[in-house]
Amino acid sequence: MSDPVIRTHGLTKHYGKSRGIVGLDLEVDPGEIFGYLGPNGAGKTTTIRLLLDLIRPTEGRAEVFGLDSHGGGLAIRHRVGYLPGELRLYGSVSALELFSYFGHLRHRFDPADTARIAEALDLDTTREIRTLSHGNRQKVGLVQALMGRPEIVILDEPTQGLDPFVQQTFYRLLDEVRADGRTVFMSSHVLPEIERTCDRVAIVREGRLLAVERVADLKARAMRRLELRFAAPLPAGSFADVGGVRDVVVDGSTVTCTVAGPVAALFRAASAFDLVDVVSSEPGLEEIFLAYYGDAGDAAA
Amino acid sequence: MQLRSVLGKSIHDQWRAVLAWSLFAAVLPGIYVALYPALGTGSMMGTMQQFIDQMPEAFKALFAATGLDMSTAEGFLNIELFGFVGPLMLLAIGIALGASATAAEEESGTADLLLANPIRRSRVVAEKAAAVVLWTAVVAAAVWVGVSLATLVFGVQLRLDHVAVALVSLALLGIAFGGVALLVGAILARRMAAIAIATMLAVVAYFVNTLAPLVTGMAGWRVVSPFYWYIGNDPLRHGLEPAHVLALVAMAGCCLVAAAVVWERRDIHG
Structure with a gap:
């Protein structure tokens, strides 16, 4: 078994007096699609933002590719695609300009691959983002997370705002990532979505990890x-x-x-x-x- | 246009607003210069000079700290442009852009997406600061163009190289307070708070420079004001004083470094 892609040790985050997550121990293996399931406010977004070094742990630590999320943050983010849970995009640029901007910041802009994903999702990349509907903005977020074939794709509630047809396309794109042997870590508060897409699932409630299950076992029960x-x-x-x-x-x-x-x-x-x-x-x-x-x-x- | 860097993105987002502000910044001083011959040749200027001579010292000090001499174009510009309106125009652009630098990304919620890219937060701060410097310089250059054109058109005797030097000093003032706004924005992640605090500090600095010399025992305090570093040496007549330039540059540099350190360390508002 190869080393986990994501590993957390007693990862804890408090916001002032309120709880974020408490003592989280988690391991995500390479090549799997890992679901992170919990009701809203369970600490899913907190965990993901810790992995990306957007916020820093109160206690414990998180590793991605064996690197500390803070100390190795730059190296980690070279290999990560990320979709935030509350997606906010720049309004004054087109999707294409956004992809080019982020592609250059990542030093791996691949216009052909980007266009392919945008086309699969049926996204008009030439319009200014401020003129796009919520669903189309979510597509912009998905494309920038998936473009350039990142080794790990971290998605926070990826299907919110997508109509069922687009969701199916999104699932196919995830299958592609799996076929490449790349890793996906995605949060959701909807069980069927996790059952449809994931190999394993961690279930969190009120900041604590309740269980990690194989989805196949979950389905059997x-x-x-x-x-x-x-x-x-x-x-x-x-x-x-x-x-x-x-x-x-x-x-x-x-x-x-x-x-x-x-x-x-x-x-x-x-x-x-x-x-x-x-x-x-x-x-x-x-x-x-x-x-x-x-x-x-x-x-x- | 292809966006490739944080600086490029800043330029893309801000050039329209800066262009509009630059036009204003060129036209207004141009009007001052254009008015000078009319004032200078008529009895108007003599009357104004008399009026100025009769003012109480404290009142004079409010307008300019460099002596009030309306008999030359330099003296006139020192009062009308470099004493008040010029700082206002350059501080406005420096503070507005400095306050937006990181605070706008956090307030609008785009910081998460930007910082998930493999780029150091300090690099983001540095490139945003570079945009502040660039645009402040552009507005200062626009003032120079406006003054120069008016000088040619209306035949006013004015050393344009001296004007340029004074504008360098003025641009540095705008950049220094832009740095303050950027630092406050990096600490609080609130754009309006950054604008308010930087503006308040600028107002205090203005009054310290103009009023401190009039208060017994306070005269020495003038040197703590960035406004003194900007105009205390009268750059329009005497050129740049290296120590004063250095003070303004150091102020901007310290704010930048502090902003980068603070922003590297704290949680990003999501």
């Missing part, structure tokens, strides 16, 4: 709430003894329940009746924390 609608009312107690199914409520012809893991058993049982419709909803983050990490979560809080 994935919990979803299902609502099954049938043509006719069902007898009370239906599905109560189906494996992996919990919290069954039968209300006339509608059944709601929670399923952990595969849904095959439930659907086999349901096929005995006249099934009309199925509605599936992902549980919210708080519910996941409570379901998976109830005890740890309470301890952290």
Whole structure:
């Protein structure tokens, strides 16, 4: 196993009296897409800004490529592409001018690669940025983060403001990064996005790391709430003894329940009746924390 | 235009505003020079000189610290241009641009994106400061062009090389207070606060230079004022005094170094 690309030791940041993050120990391996999941205010942006040396740790340290985030900051930033969570761009330049500016500051401006990514995202690079919509500005932010093939791409809530179609394009661009063997560290407060894109995920709440999981393991235990609608009312107690199914409520012809893991058993049982419709909803983050990490979560809080 | 550096970006962002300010800075002194023959040949100037001679010393001092002599074009310019309006124009550009240097990036939230690039924060400060120096010099040059054109058109006797030397001193004053604004901006990350504090210090420095000589026991304090370093030697008549030039340059340099050190060390406002 090669050395981690990102490694933090007891990384802690306080803002005055308020908490940023506390005692974070994290390792991100080369070539993986690493998700950083947590509700808003969990300390995701704080962690990312520490990695980029925009802010300095109160205690502990962060290493990127084995270099200290502060002492080796310049060398690190030569190899990083970054999308801030609250993206603010220069209004008076075009996207193309911005890419050229940052490309030259990074000494690795690659107009062809930049144009290719901008085209994939269907971004008009000639317009002044102040005239662009929120979604298009987010695309500008993504292009400047991905252009020039940085060894690690650090993205803070990358899909906010993107429509679903553009999100799919973004996922394809991430697949490209993965195919190159490069590394992605991305934060999100949406579980499905992490499940769609990431190899591993760290889950943070209130400034503390709750768990690091393989996404595949998380999916195997994935919990979803299902609502099954049938043509006719069902007898009370239906599905109560189906494996992996919990919290069954039968209300006339509608059944709601929670399923952990595969849904095959439930659907086999349901096929005995006249099934009309199925509605599936992902549980919210708080519910996941409570379901998976109830005890740890309470301890952290 | 291709942007390649922080300095290039500053030039791209600021040239329009500086151009407008330069036009103003050329026209206003030009008007002063153009007015001089009319004042100088008529009875107006004699009346003004009489009026000046009768003023209380404290009142005279407010206008200029170099003696009030309206009988020559130099004396006239010293009062009208170099005593008040000139410093105002050069301080305005120096302080406005110095205050924006890093504070505007932080206030507008673009600092995160800029500093995630492989560039040292001190390098950013230095290039932004270079833009302040450049633009202040451009505005001073515009004043010279305005004065020169008016001199030719209206046939005023004026040593333009002396005017240039005095404008160098004036530009250094603007750069020095631009440095103060840049330093305050680097500390507080607040553009308006940087403008306010640098302006307040400039006003205090102005009054220390003009009023200190009139107050018993305070005369020695004049030398602490950057305004004294700028005009105490009367650069329009006597040229540059190396020690005074050095003092202004040192003030600007210290502010720059302090700004770079402060900005390197603290958390960037996101």
